[in-house]
Amino acid sequence: MIPAAFTYRRVSSVDEALAAVAEHGDDAKLLAGGQSLLPLMKLRFAVPEVVVDIAPLDELRYVRAEGGEIVIGALTRHHDLHHDPVLAEHAPVLARVAASVGDQQIRHRGTIGGSLVHADPAADLPAAILALDGVLVARGPAGERRIRAAEFFQGPFETPLAAEELLTEVRVPVQDGTGWGFEKFTRRALDWAIVGVVVAGGAVSLINMGGTPLRASATEAALAAGASAAEAAALAAEGTSPADEAHATAEYRQHLARVLTERALVAAGR
Amino acid sequence: MKVSIEINGRTVTGEVEDRTLLVHFVRERAGLTATNVGCDTTSCGACTVLLDGESVKSCTVLAAQADGHAVTTLEGLRGEDGGLHPLQRAFREEHGLQCGFCTPGMIMAAVSLLEHNPKPTRHEVRDGLEGNLCRCTGYHNIVNAVMNASGQEVQR
């Protein structure tokens, strides 16, 4: 399988990338790790005329602690997150979630920015950033803007980013050490989650339980009111409408969400 | 476009379409056919090579992206004595292959795995090779081969 013909452009700065997408608009696609875009192009689900390769922009590949926040460059790769000492100390849940994306080879290329912008409801990092109340920083022709994770994931593969905008970084608050947990159920090695759960402090978010990552708000409210892990987890599927398909019915997914939430809460020490 | 890629220490230059995949450049332009195309969907690992020293699936990288970078394929592996690389030797000793189709990708993924984790547990080997499928042997002897190459005990 070979993608439809396109023009490849490698850029050496964010400004150059922005100029390239401003020139071509919807006909252009940014290429980061390519681990979602290239498979889609090979299947001809994506047929851009111009591919703007931002992978060489090392200026967007970093993790640092800044005040009470962890700031992560959009081109930081999953493998970098997995092994980053700053994350290990201040947001270990992110390192753990990144380690479960795809496989070793995919993690060597795929980036946090690509994963967030792709916005697959079955993806892991979007749910982690949602649980952490992250903020996404985008740069475009009109300058910079910040979008809260809760407003960023609008539907399957749908975000408020315009074709002319580039995600530059993600900011998450340093965790206060109240514990975290991550559970992901897959059919085979290397698969996307049938259902997954991320717990970070009092926040609980669900993977693949709807068109976007979701906060399990009934569970969070119960926890805040002092419920046990089991009591809170029993509410995890409330308000969700997961896909109902041959591999996993909606009812099965809701059952899984309750089971995995309890495990993740116990792992988080709740 | 014109690309120049250092493959196994030799610079290979060629005119390619922008959409050419790295795996096709390696096989057809460089004439190195150990790197295989299995699934073509980023799922099987048969096309794994090292790009600047890190394992990647070359069916999901453009040749254009590798322009100016270094690629290592199975043909570029050597042991310190110039003979077989410890992983190549171990796959032979442990019967880690039957048809051999998955083997180049397995070995290249294992090189990267051992670089990050020189003494992995069996579980870590399985985890590290989750992106590589073998349709012949099952995985037991492959795990043994990686354990052997890392100087650890194998399971009979």
Ligand SMILES: Cc1cc2nc3c(=O)[nH]c(=O)nc-3n(C[C@@H](O)[C@H](O)[C@H](O)COP(=O)(O)OP(=O)(O)OC[C@H]3O[C@@H](n4cnc5c(N)ncnc54)[C@H](O)[C@@H]3O)c2cc1C
């Ligand atoms: C076999 C397989 C299994 C996988 N399993 C999982 C899994 O279990 N869990 C999981 O979460 N993911 C999984 N993935 C997807 C994940 O690996 C990708 O790395 C990730 O979703 C995309 O990141 P990328 O950097 O490769 O983005 P790309 O593929 O380069 O880009 C994805 C999209 O984001 C846009 N984009 C990229 N960067 C930016 C930016 N900075 N600003 C604006 N737009 C941008 C691109 O234009 C494109 O539309 C899997 C992929 C494969 C092939």
Ligand code: FES
């Ligand atoms: S051919 Fe590349 S992963 Fe299967």
Ligand code: FES
């Ligand atoms: S030995 Fe035949 S596919 Fe692995």
